Amino acid sequence: MKIEVLYPEVCNLFGDLMNVEYLARCADAEVIRTSLKETPRFVSEKVDLVYMGSVTERGQELARDAFAPHLGALKKRTAQGGVTLITGNALEIFGEYITDDDVGDIPMLGLFPTHAERHLTRRFNGMFLGKFEDITIVGFKSQFGHSYGKVQRGLFEVTRGTGLNPNEKWEGIRENNLMATYLIGPLLVMNPHFTKYLLKLLGVSEPRLVFEEASLDAYNQRVLDFSDPKRGFEY
């Protein structure tokens, strides 16, 4: 199995890259790290999973410029069922534009019919409890804004917490097997059932997780914690 991480020199915030490390260990996969100045490998060869993680605001523009020539290849990959995972504010790179309080509109790649509204003076922090099919998802959000627009299919249904924006009952965006979510950090470490789903999607027939027992133990505790109605969900 091959996993390609796009632009890890800038898309590396909040422990997001542990998602790839964890998945690679679970599936004994090869990890390809593609820098801003390289052509992504998925353009010319079979790559099982393409991943991009949370990024600085400057990094969003660097990643946009680096990826723009390959957007067509991603569209083709997605239409053919290729698996892509995008976490944190990397999601915003694939929207139409970002509106920044100071800078104004910053054009993005336009894959999703969304735009992000960024307020650097107001950081949004929250916990997330949701559903992916019958799997309970837990996670954290920490971002400078939300995304708006008509999304055909969301990724996670919101049980508690905030979706793509405060009025949206879906978190993230899904197009075929391209999954984008604002959830940050070690999403796959924290969600063992979802990780198994992803491994199956990547062709692993009977997936086993590294440190599965400890992962389930932490996950079950968190599901319990996040289901407690007394807990606040926005910091």
Add this chain to the structure above:
Amino acid sequence: MSGKSKKRGGLRFWLALWAAKLSVPALKLTGHAATNFPGKVAMKLCPGFLSYMAHPETVIAVTGTNGKTTVANLLLDTLEASGKRVCGNRESSNMYSGVTSALLSSVSVFNKCRVDAEVIEVDEHATRLILPDMDPDLLIVTNLFRDSLMRNAHAEFVASRLDKNIPKGLRLLLNADDLISSGLAPENPRAYFGIEKLDTDVTECVNRINDVRVCPKCAGRMEFEYRRYHHIGRAKCVDCGFASPDYDYSAKVDKSTGTMTIRDASGAGTYRLLSDAIYDMYNLVSVVGALRQLGMSHEDIGAALSKVKIAGIRRDETTIGGVRVINQLAKDKNSIGCSRVFDYIHSQPGKKELLLMMNSLLDEGHWSENVCWYYDCDYEFLADPSVTHVVCAGPRYKDMKLRLLLAGVPEERISLERDELRASELLYMEPGTDVYLLYGTDTTDTMLQVREHLADLKK
């Protein structure tokens, strides 16, 4: 009125000053600590209170991600040891209200300044109001790293905020080995401190966080001549030539003698190291650089520094039942701070046993701690065979265990117990193995209780 103030105070200021001052004994009488409340009173009655207050001729502000408390306290101690009357926010917060509370004692009821120097530690975000109101003579920025992601997002973001907040003309003392903070407020007058190449330096990053991988100017690839940890070191862009600035205060460390020689344009002095931790070496060179900026001689600085030590609450040790027990602050939600501590512990000689209780109790009280920072933090250092046992405690103990396993710590070396006191009973406490109690900002009291509990168990 003696001392300098930016503005002349009117009735609101005098009312605020007197009310805030009166609140101090009132709080003490009612058994409360006068930490931030007097400052809040002053701010409420007179916004911009600090700009009306009289300040001494010497005012130093210290900010940055790590080391600012240590540097500010060392400066206060050193100036005091050299015979100056000083005031600073040791006991209160590094926000506007905390600084105001702390500085109330530096003026009389007639706003007469009673000290020779003020040294204040300032939260990076609080610089927006504090710096223009206090108009310090010097701002030290120790470094900029990733910090609490919920508040600070990432280091570039904090740098962009500081760039906006630093007043024009304010003299800066910056870390030349930090390519994030060394570029702050490029129009301001500045001096740089740094540490020359060490035997332990590397060129490739061994840490999870490696933040200056692309050039801040052209996004080209950065190549490190030497690197201490994370992005700290000397680097150059292979594309545009942008490089780390030269040192004005250049430190050469001699670990064999436990000293550091600091050279500048007009001389050199040799100083006893505060500890063998690299972050303490940076703390020392920044303190000496600041005092040199004030015009003190190397001899006077050395004499004063020889009388001071790092405040015990951040790192202290005792012996319990024949075992060396070290309590060490490892700030929760601060991945770099914890990584530095883990690195330091793993590099110490002999066997070590750890009790991890760096939980954000404040977050757990209402929400649940965001543990993403665990995965930015170098828990891998604890996989070293010299770390023979790690006990995870507190609300996030299960998350800690999972992170330790992923870092390569064998499961048989990990123990779990949510309750911190009961967790401390799981420590082996074997003579010859150092025991580290790692606590965060919210668990200082817990650490003290644990230490007492361990002592009781050994009675």
